[in-house]
Each structure stands twice: as C-alpha cells, then as structure tokens.
Amino acid sequence: MTDLNDRFAAMLQGEPGAPDDLDRVVAVGRRALRRRNTLTAVAGTAGTAAVTAAIVVPIATANQGGAAHHISVLASPSPKPTSLPRCEIYSAPRRPGGPSAKQHLSKVIKGISVEKSRTYSVRRILTEHDRYVVEICPHGATSDGPGDITKPTPTTPPQPSYHYDADPQSIADGFTSELGKRVKQWGLQIVYTRAFAQETSTLDKGHPSYYDGNVDVQLPDGPADVGVQVTHQYTELQPFDGSCDAPDCTETKLPDGSVMQTSRVHPGGGGEILVVEVHHPDGLIVEAQEANYAFGPEATRARTNEQPLTTDQLTQLAEDPAFTF
C-alpha cells in the first residue's frame, strides 16, 4: 500500500460513535458571543485599539431573571502593588427595558463581593445608553480620586509587535539557562534540561510560535519537572478571551494590566501539573508549570509526593522579567 490516503482511511476503522453535543456547542457559542458583544460595547468607549491592548476579562456573572450578565474588568485605573486592595473598573451591557443602574449595580457588586470575599462599593459611575461603566473599590482601597467620570477609561497604549533578531534556538537556550539558575538557587538538583523553539517559524508572522524550556529535578522520591513557556497571542483566530475555565482556575489582575491565571491539571495516572500563566497586555504569555513527574528521557511512571516548587516560587517564575524578553 503506497497511498497515504488509504492508510489514513485504515486508521479510522473502528471509529467510535460521536457525542451528541451540538446543543452544548451552541450554548457555549452563545455565551462566547455575549462576551464578545460586551467587548464590542466597551470598545465604543475606549477605542478598539485600546481595548485590544488592554485585555478584557470576564470574571463574574450576576443572574437576573435567569439571564446571565457578563461583567468585564477593564484596565486598573490606579496601578498599585498587588498586596494592597485595588479598585477596578467594570463594564456591562445594559439591556433595553432592563433594570435600573442602581438595581443592576447592586446585583453586580454583591456577586463580586462574594466571589472575592471582600466588600466592594461603587466609587464612580458612568452610565451610557447601552452599558454601565463603574469603578468599584474594596474597603480600604485607594484610587486616583473621584476624577472626571466623563473621561474615557485610562488604557494601555498599543504595543509594538514582537520582533526577534536572534536565532530562535539561542533564545530558547538563553531562557532555559535562566530557568536552570533559578531552580538551582532554590536548592534543587537538575538532572535533565531541554530548550525548545517551535520548529516552524511562520506561525506568528515570521516568529516561532513558542519557546519552551524545562528542567527535570531530582526529589527524594523521584524526578519531577519545572518548565517555562513563552508564546504570543496567536492571531485573530485565537485571541485571549479571558476564560478561566480550567479546573481550579483562579485569576488575578496585576497592576500593569496583565492577567495571572493559576490552574491545576490532572493528566491521569496520578500526575498533577500546576500552571501559572501571565497574559500580558501586548499578547505575550509566560507560562510556568511544574509537574510531580519527569518529562525528560529518564521519565518514569513514578509520581512524587510533592511538587518541586512552592506556588510562590512558581509565580515568581511566571512574573520573572527574564522570560519577557
């Protein structure tokens, strides 16, 4: 047999029945469409370019008469250290014939206060005919003051596209070396190192679609893994939509407008991977992850009892400037 098409057909023998999930596809699609429409409404205030640069993150829903209203976080109006309570600006579409601004905001704030276990109140309100834009602050937070509520929301200016002159593999080697230094500083013994740049360099307008470095480290009960991956917002086909629907996903807005997501993945066999992703406003994504098993050539089925790094250390890696070259 020399025809690859025939061989592909042979691979498909024994195809299992397909799931009947079209209703689910449509339901998820409707939610995504509403989320996109929220973004479009916000763009009317802040300008499309600014919204593209400032990631918009749906974080909460307030249920009104069975219809979920997606609320979006815009850029923080007053960047502060992450340890301080911060004010945030929210936007939500206003439905014709829907509740008043006061009723709407009451539900929104209640939902956010429960979600964040902190009491929020409205500092500023800007109501327009098709949306609400409000600044809400937890008690004790500082902001830039009342300001002029008619001014557009401050946003991050559009960033230039990334451009690398260096050889992709040398870039990957460089940041894998930095990863190794940090892991050693934390007292871990490295048993395997791998630096990788995606082989094809055309996916992102002439740049490798991602750089990846990982090290396997020796723990008392076996090898485990620490890795960092640097990539870019792909294309208009797959923009970062702010979804945080992975298991145990938590989300934090950082002062510079970046969004940090922390999640946990269980790939099976007792394996566990912790992931901290930082989505920067310009589309760069730094993803630090650790696993309780090795990825390298010495990998076994063994799972270690503990992860090699603490969550704080993993977060440090994800925020490390060495990986935002």
Add this chain to the structure above:
Amino acid sequence: MSEADEAAFRAFAVTRRPGLRRTAYLMCGDWHQADDLVQTALTKLYVAWKRVRGDETPDAYVRRILTRCFLDERRRPWRRESPVEVLEDRAARTRSDDEAMDLRDALALLPPRQRATLVLRFWADASVAETALALDCSEGTVKSQTARAITTLRSLLADPVLLEETS
C-alpha cells in the same frame, strides 16, 4: 444570532462534523481529544458564523480553526512534543519491514505542524494554498513541510515507495 442563522449553523455542523472529527483524529491520534477539538472549533465557528458566511466559505474557516486548535493544544505543557533532535535520530535509523511501525505511531513522532500538513493535504484533500491558509504559512512552507514529513515517514515505516506518486 438570528434563528435562521442558527439553523444554518446547525445544518452545517451536523453535515461537517463527521469529516472534521476524522481529520482531528488523524492529527491528534485520540478520539476523545478529537471530539474536544471539534467541539472547540465549532464553538468558535458559531461565534464567527455571521461574518464567515459573508466573507469566506465556512469549510475553509472551520478547517483553519480546527488546525489552530490542534496546534494550540500541542503547545500545552502536558502534551509536550518530543524534541526535534530525538525525532531526527529515530528517523535516521534503518528499519526492516518486520520492524516497521504502523502509521499511527509514525505520525505521532512527527512534529505537529508536519502532521497537520499531511492530514490536510492527503486526507482532507486540501490544496497547497488551502493548507497554507489553514496553517497560516506560505505555500512554500507547506511544500517543504510535506517533503520533510514524507521523508521521515518513509524511514519510520520502512517504505521507500510511500507516496512516490504524490510527493
């Protein structure tokens, strides 16, 4: 989305889903993953449905999305690909016929973009231009990726005449 648009989307999804699922399976080698990929691709298509119907054919668009979803999924840390140098070492080995691995194993050893290129070209029957569109690369890259993938497959499958007619 209007009721008419949604009905059109549903009709498209029902008719195209089996083909998309098989394409996804050939790319990823796992039916569960294939179902996830198709579900994600169709969801993205739903969101873009009104625009896609006006600007380009839904078939081309959903093929692009499916391919990008597959490549994005390969990027995830828990689905790390083997380093390229390891693949090349294995590909360089000479195998006798009785050692030849089956196509599924051989495809799994190809880099994901090469795998996607082969599936699009030789299963989905996409032209070089259509494959380039799906992969967001040049037509020259599609040709070089195809050639490299076939060379590797020939070695892995111990089949020197594989695809002689089409490559």
